Amino acid sequence: MKILVPVKRVASLDDEFELRDDGRDVDPDFCEFDLNEFDEYALETAVLIKESAPEGAVEVVVLTIGPDDADDTLRKALAKGADRAIRVDDADLGDADRVAIARAIAKVAEREEPGLVLCGAQSSDFGHAQTGMSVAALLGWPRVAVVSRLDYAPGTATATVERELEGGLVERLEVETPAVLTIQLGINTPRYASLRAIKQANAKAIESLAPADLGLSAGETGGAGALSRVRRVYVPERGKSEMIEGTPAQQAARLLEIIEEVQG
């Protein structure tokens, strides 16, 4: 049985940064990149299932969509216990949104036929929380979002999952497999990947695929496959505020002044 774990290489911003010339994203020179924290929990969930099963019964496959810079992210995942890594390189990636990314993930899932697809609940940089759900929709598989507990014996037809709701409530669901689950932070304690393990993971091959290899047409990838497009990323102007002090009469006078100012 396989577990597919799609992972993302996320950016974190410096205190001071500049935007890209086209104004649609941050200049990557001002970012530090790392494996998405939510995905670390999803990966750990998969590796724990693997470790609880007999040797060789479960294979954990990690997948990312992106340029070869993202190989570091996959190596880290391999060092943390994934068995195999796939990267789908989409030349038109810049304009891909969650749905376009999900199309590629779904194709890989169709090819790999995993028992579970475990995604992070969201990415720490954009936070849409849509990729996993889109994958499930494209595959037509059962899906549960923001899972905080998972009981699953490899090979069985169902998994039991729990979600945390408002007011301390817990919702327990049974879900048929194959299914797509998005994993919440705190479900476990992700292990540390020592640098030695990451270096040794360098020896493992990363399978690199083009969208065409997966049977994706040009209209399904990148901007063409997306349902949304980023128009602009910007820092909004700070709002102005002023504490009006003085006697009620003085305050009223100042308020009037401001109203007139704003009315122009």
Next chain:
Amino acid sequence: MIPSGIAPTEVTRILFQDFSLWMLLLFYAYAITAIAVFGFGVYVQVRKYRSGRPGAAFSWRQLATRLADTAKVIASHRALRRRDARTGRLHAFIFYGFTLLFIGTATITLQEDILGPLLGVNFWHGQFYLIFKLVLNFAGAGFIAGLTYMMYRRGWLRPPKLDYTRPDRTPEDADFSRERYRIEDWAFLWTLLLIGVTGFLLSGARMVWLQSEPAVWETRWWAPIGALVAAGLKGVGFTSEGAGALRMGLWWFHGVLALTFVALIPYTKAKHIVTAATSWLLKDPNALNHLPLGDLDADHIGYRTLGDVSSRYLVQADACTKCGRCHEACPARAAGYPLSPRDVILTLREQANALLGEVLPKPRAAACATPLIGLATGEYRPDTLWSCRQCGACTEICPVGVEHLPLINLLRRDMVDQGEMDSALQRTLGAIGKTGNCFNESRRKRPQWTRDLPFKIKDARKEPVEVLWFVGDYASFDPRSQKVSRAFARILHAAGIDFGILYEGETTAGNDVRRVGEEGLFQQLAEGNVETLSGCTFSRIVTTDPHSFNTLKNEYPDLGGSYQVSHASAYLKELLDAGRIAPARQLDFTVTYHDPCHLGRLNKGYDAPREVVAATGAKLVELPRSRDNSFCCGAGGGRVWVPDPPGTSKVSEIRAREAAEIEGLDVLVVNCPKCMTMLEDAVKTTGNERNFRVMELTELLAEALEADEAAPAPVPAEAHEP
């Protein structure tokens, strides 16, 4: 010397006098058996040591130097006298007593069993015999005096360090009890004491027995203690005949006990006679400041199983005499953490003895595969290993050359590889891997502390500099330490030094990453810095951070970077000596100086900082524990990144209270950004904030260099209010 009328050849001791043949045969049979049991024991122990991995290559060229050093240390008892002078001296009594008595017995064997029968050479009589007796009487007296003192010490003085209670176990644990060691200690002392005392009794009994022979009786005062015993025996009414019977009984008791002792040497604590010396001989002179280079391509790293442990540590485990100096010196132990360096070494000893040191060996492969770390009986608990600050206090004071520090580090390497660590530590290592600093700040922010300077520091990556200043993480990012960095920069600038920094190009030197046990990340950081430095032109490196200083100086050469590295305090001392900086005024402070482990104990940088303090005019009062006995601030070994668990006192608070004991203290001078962080905090949490302040040495000097009249008061003004 010899009374007239007695032939010198008569003045001797006839061995086995009046023994029948069967007695003689019985004795030799027992002696040969004892030596065989001893020999087999040596074989078993050597087999055990050889099951370890060969360690770092032992240079035969150094052998002569090492032998000489070992001989000197043993002869002078220098290591044994440290911090416990009386015990060391009394041990010397036992040591020299035992050695002389051993040489004496060996001389008799040489004469009686080898030279006499084979070559007909006989020398054990006459004047030589009398002097021999005198010397051995003194040796025996010293031997007994030393043993008696040790019994008095164990039974009456009971120093806390000889209490073997394990901080890493609770009484419910199967391996909590140290009762066997206590029994062994006493059995060891009693056995030796009985051998010594019966020797004198035997000597006296023989004199009374042979009182009619002038060759014996007239020369008896050459064995003064034997003669006193003889007088006593006669006084209580022993006749020659009675004394003869007593002599026969004592002879067998003494002989059998002594031979039994010899036979048991390899199986008991008596083996330290050999193992302590061997351990010292094999000791790595750089064990404190240079950790072994890990092979990242091996199938695992560090010590996971007993089979991973290098032979040197197996020998050291047997060298330990449980003297407790390491236990006493350990800051983690003092603060209530579940670590005693003594138990670290004894745990290894117990596992090695149980699995590799059996008389009938167990299958070696299985024994070697025994895990070392875990929660089972006999295993190192992760909490214990994580308590260590890698401050080196244990290793530095050990009188038999046990190297706890690298051993703990090698065990940690496996835990890191397995991901067995505190989540805070895991986050920090993750951050260092990502950003190259432990503050999880962007690389770009590293040089931001320079912005407030009225001048621009050279970029050593772009232009040649005389002095390359390796700033380090804390000095770059920690707001308190940034002030110190700016003070240091101003001093160098004012002195006209041609210096530069690496700006964004610097990453953490990795000293503490390595001490945590993340060897792979350390090597990556070091290789990165070596590559950056190889693109720069400079003649020397200076750093204010003792941790960076240590690894750059001692560990970077393994990774291709050999530099002349100085700590800021030594460099400032140079500038003072050369007259390039000169104090404009004398400070009227009472200060004390806290030696940072990485500068002091690890690199013997004790004097330069004190000379800089002296140059400021401040009055230096030493802390009770200073120089090699300095007490860690608690930050080392990566512990600065791990919060102290509830229920433990902070190591730093112990140190802050120690400083607070100094009367009229104005300033606790530190010399390391991490000590600054820990101790400034501890001064606040111990309620001493109003009593004295914490300053870096650089700041103290900067204050003395300023010709400013309106110098800030040493203590915050409110402290003087009622």
